Amino acid sequence: MDTKVWIVDKYVDKLENNPQVVDAAHFLRENEVVALPTETVYGLGGNAESDEAVAKIFMAKGRPSDNPLIIHIADKQQLTRFVKEVPEKAERLMDKFWPGPLTIIFKKKHGILSEKATAGLDTVAVRLPDHPVALALLQACQLPIAAPSANSSGKPSPTNAGHVLDDLNGKISGVLDGGPTGVGVESTVIDCTESIPVILRPGGVTKEQIEAVIGEVQLDPALLDEASKPKSPGMKYKHYAPDAPLYLVNGSKVFLQELVEEKQRDGLRVGILTTKENRSEYNAALVLACGKRSELETVATALYDTLRAFNQEKVDIIFSEMFPNTGVGHAIMNRLQKAAGNRIINE
Known part of the structure; x- marks a missing residue:
């Protein structure tokens, strides 16, 4: 399969009726899959009402079939087609954070969306992305689009079109290249079907920001205790991993350097x-700066690009510093712990 690349400049091109966007939308209506930029990461989009299109998403990614997909919409009115009800707290969150990096779980209407997209659950996860190219594509195709991250399952998520092609070239119909993404980590996922909403995945909207709008929210216990069963099926899988084994180091800079030197004596090429x-x-053989510790948003933006850079340099082992588990740091640590398979070395 030839993977077509459409290049769109979100700052210059008039996106309404843009021929590149219109062409990509045609592919989606034909139940092909197309990678698209969002403000978080690139998504691999397909018609959420089509079993054929959704199956192509799972096949291209090598994604487990019990891992439901997030449905992307162009406007809130589209919710009425496949969502049973919109709770009052969900309405307030949409008013505040949509479009944006917040995914909300609702009770779904059956018989409209592909059961493959929702993994046969009674709920559906939905978001309205905050990216002009994504929104133009969604408007052009007039379909709810299922779109997980556009990478091979388990690998670091893509934050530019080149990352998508590294993983999926020849496996998907096309990539709509809208430049690099902004937030860098995926959306926050919150279940609003409970009386007290539950955050299932930390992301671009923090727990503190959510509570400022709707009051108390809970964290899925699995986010704090790896032995707990996660409420979200997809959270049980390994994600975001670079090729080399990654270890998180809970200790001083001196301690981390000692670990490096120990592995260097064993003849390993070490990354930090x-x-x-x-x-x-x-x-060390490769020391990569992933943003600024004083500005954790920059760490989030650079995280997946940095993890992928270690693959290019062919290191044998990677040691990572840890970050504060508050604000967007919660999302950063969630992704790093997943990438490391919860391997933490304590001083």
Whole structure:
């Protein structure tokens, strides 16, 4: 299969009726799958009402079939087609954070969306993305689009079109290249079918921001205790992993450097994930600064690109600093723990 690439400049091109966007929308209406930019990461989109299209998403990614997909819509009015009800707290969250990096789980109407897209559950996860190219595509195709991250399952999510092609070239029909994404980590997922909403995945909207709008929310216990069964089926799988084994280091910079030197004596090529503030503190084959510790949003933006950079340099093992587990740091640590398979070395 030839993977077509459409290039769109979100700052220059008039996106309404843009021929590149219209062509990509035609592919979606024909039940093909197309990668598209969002403000979080690139998504692999397909018609959420078509079993054929959704099956192509799972096949291209190698994604487990019990891992439901997030449905992307162009406007809130589309919800009425496949959502049973919109709770009052969900309405307030939509008013505040849509379009944006917040996915809300609703009770679904049966018989409209592909059961493959929702993994046969009675609920559906929906978001309205905050990216002009994504919104133009959604408007052009006039379909709810199922779109997980556009990468091979288990690998770091893609934050530019090149990442998508690294993983999926020849496996999908096309990539709508709208430039690099912004937030860098996926959307926050919150279940609003409960009386007290539950965050199932931390992301671009923080728990503190949500509670400022609707009051108390809970965290899925599995986010705090790996032994707990996650409420979201997809959270039980390994995600975001680079090729080399990744270890999180809970300790001082001196301790981390000692770990590096130990592995170097064993003849291993060692990589370190750190930040701009600490880059000069380490001596290893590859030391990568992933944003600034003083500005955790920059760490989130650079995280997946940094994890993929280790693959290019063919390191044998990676040690990563840890980050504060508050605000967007919660999302960063969630992704790093998944990427590391919860391997943490304590000083």
